Structure formats: structure tokens, C-alpha cells
Amino acid sequence: xxxxxxxxxxxLLGLLTAIIIxxxxxxxxxxxxxxxxxxxxxxxxxxxxxxxxxxLDGAIIGGVWGLITFIRAFIYxxxxxxxxxFTNPLISVFPRIMIGVVxxxxxxxxxKGRMNETLAMSISGVVGSLTNTILVMGFVYLFVRExxxxxIGVNVEDLLPAILAIVGTNGIPEAIFSxxxxxxxxxxxxxxxxx
Numbered sequence: 001x002x003x004x005x006x007x008x009x010x011x012l013l014g015l016l017t018a019i020i021i022x023x024x025x026x027x028x029x030x031x032x033x034x035x036x037x038x039x040x041x042x043x044x045x046x047x048x049x050x051x052x053x054x055x056l057d058g059a060i061i062g063g064v065w066g067l068i069t070f071i072r073a074f075i076y077x078x079x080x081x082x083x084x085x086f087t088n089p090l091i092s093v094f095p096r097i098m099i100g101v102v103x104x105x106x107x108x109x110x111x112k113g114r115m116n117e118t119l120a121m122s123i124s125g126v127v128g129s130l131t132n133t134i135l136v137m138g139f140v141y142l143f144v145r146e147x148x149x150x151x152i153g154v155n156v157e158d159l160l161p162a163i164l165a166i167v168g169t170n171g172i173p174e175a176i177f178s179x180x181x182x183x184x185x186x187x188x189x190x191x192x193x194x195x
């Protein structure tokens with residue numbers, strides 16, 4: 001029984017890693033362009049990994065996404081901002097790892113057993129997604145403020161309101177999306193995992 005559980009975990013870990021890779025490289029699977037915005041949905045895969053496989057595996061899946069983002073910023077940037085932002089591993093890797101850590105700990109240590117499982121998954125999805133947005137944009141402000149401001153055409157003094165606008169226009173819809181989709185996918189996978 002223990003061996004089967006370990007095999008199932010490894011299969012799911014491999015599957016979610018493959019999904020992260022596909023989402024990163026295939027347009028519209030990881031980023032949805034809506035007008036001038038580009039909503040990231042890859043964080044949902046990391047959150048699902050944290051809920052279905054646990055905090056450590058969620059952090060591993062997040063780390064895979066972060067490493068791909070980091071490497072891609074050097075060899076095949078997705079935008080003119082990617083080399084400015086994502087060549088710093090604190091911005092490209094750390095927030096992605098923290099999605100899995102925060103979503104997993106919140107689900108297993110704080111919410112599970114205290115409320116409806118679907119609601120706990122949904123809240124974990126929202127908070128996990130916001131973790132990524134807040135850390136990425138916070139680190140952008142701390143570490144690459146001036147080059148980022150120049151790239152988006154604002155004065156450095158006006159950068160904080162611009163960053164807060166991005167959090168509002170991108171981060172909040174991403175969090176809502178994560179809160180809706182996470183339980184829809186994670187709940188059946190968790191049942192399979194428990195068998």
C-alpha cells in the first residue's frame with residue numbers, strides 16, 4: 001500500500017511538472033491575454049500540487065516554474081520586461097516556491113478540518129495566487145525599481161502607484177480565477193490520491 005502511494009505521488013508530481021512546462025511554453029495555456037492584461041494561470045497548477053501532494057511537492061512544482069522563468073529570461077524572454085525582472089532569482093524563483101509553501105501550509109495547517117474542504121481549497125487558491133503577485137511586484141519595487149520604471153515609461157517616484165495598479169488589475173483577477181478553479185481540479189485529484 002505504501003509503495004503504491006509513493007508511486008501515485010511520483011506520477012502526479014511528474015504529471016504536474018509536465019503541465020507546468022507545457023503551460024510555460026504554449027501560448028494561452030499559462031497566460032491568458034485579456035486586452036492590455038496578461039493573466040497568469042500557471043500558479044493554479046502549483047496550488048493544486050500543494051493541496052494534492054503536500055507543501056513540499058507544491059514548493060517543488062513552484063520551483064520548477066521559477067527555474068523555467070529564470071532560464072527563459074536569459075535565452076528566450078517572453079517580453080521586454082522579462083530580462084529586467086526575471087533574471088533575478090529572488091523575483092523569478094522564490095515567489096513561485098512560496099506559492100506552494102503558503103497554499104499548502106494554509107490548507108493543511110490552518111483551514112482543513114475547520115471548514116468545508118471546497119472553501120478551504122478556494123481560500124488557499126486565492127492566497128497562494130496573491131502570494132506570487134505580491135512577492136513578484138514587491139521584489140520588483142525593491143530590486144529593479146529604476147530599470148522597471150524606465151521600461152514601462154514612468155518616473156521612479158510614480159512606480160509604487162503603477163505597481164499597485166498592476167496588483168489590482170492582474171493580481172486580483174488571477175486570485176479570483178485561482179479560487180474558483182483550484183477546488184474544481186484539486187478535489188477529484190485529492191480523492192484519487194487518498195485511494
